[in-house]
C-alpha cells in the first residue's frame with residue numbers, strides 16, 4: 001500500500017455495525033462487559049479506545065513499524081520515553097539544536113532526578129561517539145531541527161550509538177513520515193508532536209511514540225496506561241481526519257517553503273536563510289540522501305534591530321504570529337522570545353540561536369501570496385531605513 005493510500009485506509013475500515021464509511025468517535029470512558037473480566041478488547045478508555053486504536057494503527061503503518069502509542073501532547077510522549085529509559089545515574093546525549101520544551105524537560109525534570117544530559121554538536125557522529133559512556137541509555141535527535149533546520153546523519157548516528165548499546169530516538173515532527181523514515185535509517189524509537197503536521201490544522205495537542213521492537217515498546221505502552229497521559233477520542237478522530245490529507249498537505253507545505261526560501265535568499269536585509277533544500281545549507285547533501293523532500297519549514301535571520309524584527313513578525317498579513325507549526329494556516333515566530341525562550345539567553349547564544357532568527361511555517365495558502373507578504377515586510381523595512389538615512393544630518 002502506498003503512503004497516501006495508507007493515510008486513508010490503514011486501520012480504518014468502514015464501521016462494521018452500521019457501515020458508516022468514516023469511523024465514529026467512540027466517546028466513552030468504559031465498556032459493558034459480557035461477564036466479570038470478559039470484554040471485547042476494551043475495558044476502560046485510558047487503557048484502550050477504538051478511535052485511538054485506529055489512529056495508532058495508521059501511525060504505525062506510516063512509519064513502517066507495528067507499535068504506536070499516542071499521548072495527550074508531544075511532550076507527554078517524550079516524557080514516556082524518558083521515564084521508560086532514563087534512571088538516576090543514566091546519561092542522554094542530545095544535539096545543540098533541540099526543541100526548547102525537550103531541553104526544558106531534560107534539564108528541569110530529568111537532570112534534577114540525577115540524569116546527565118550531554119548536549120553536543122551532532123553534526124559530527126565522531127562527537128556523538130566521544131560523548132557516549134557505558135551509562136548512555138539514549139541518543140536523542142531531531143532532524144531537521146527546530147528552529148535552524150539543521151540536518152543530522154541519522155544512519156551514522158545510529159551506528160555510533162548502537163556500538164555503545166544506546167537506543168536512538170528520532171523526533172520526526174518536522175519531516176513527518178512522508179519525507180523521512182527514521183526506522184529505515186536505524187532508529188529505535190520515533191516521537192512526534194502530532195499537534196503539528198500529522199494533525200495539520202492547528203486545532204489540537206497530541207503526541208506519539210513509535211517503536212520497531214516489541215521489547216523496546218513495552219515499557220512505553222505500559223506508561224501510556226499507568227501514567228495515563230492519553231488523548232481524548234475526539235482529538236484522535238480529528239487527527240485521523242487530518243492524516244487523510246497528509247501527503248497533499250506536505251507537498252504543498254514543501255512547495256511553499258521552497259518558493260519562500262528562494263525568494264528570501266539574496267535579499268539585502270536577510271542575513272541567512274535556513275532551508276535544507278538550498279544547496280548552500282550545510283545539511284543539504286544529507287537531506288538529499290535521507291529525506292524524500294526538504295520539508296515545509298524555513299527559518300531566516302533578519303538584519304534588523306530588536307524593534308524592527310518585532311515589527312516584521314507582528315506585521316504580516318498571512319503569517320499569524322504564534323507558536324507551533326505544521327498547520328494549513330501560515331505561522332511566523334521568533335524562537336528566542338517564544339518557542340525557545342525556556343533556554344537561558346547565554347545557552348541560546350552558545351547554541352548559535354540568535355535573537356533575530358525568524359521561523360516560518362508556511363501553510364497551504366498560495367505561494368505567491370505568502371512570498372509577497374514577506375517581501376512587503378522587507379520593502380517596508382528598507383523604506384524606514386531609507387527614511388532614517390535621508391533624515392540624517
Ligand SMILES: Cc1ncc(COP(=O)(O)O)c(C=O)c1O
Nearest residue numbers: 073074075099146173193195206
Ligand atoms: C520538534 C518538536 N518536538 C516536540 C514538541 C512538543 O510537542 P507538543 O507541543 O505537542 O507537546 C514540539 C512542539 O513545538 C516540537 O516542535
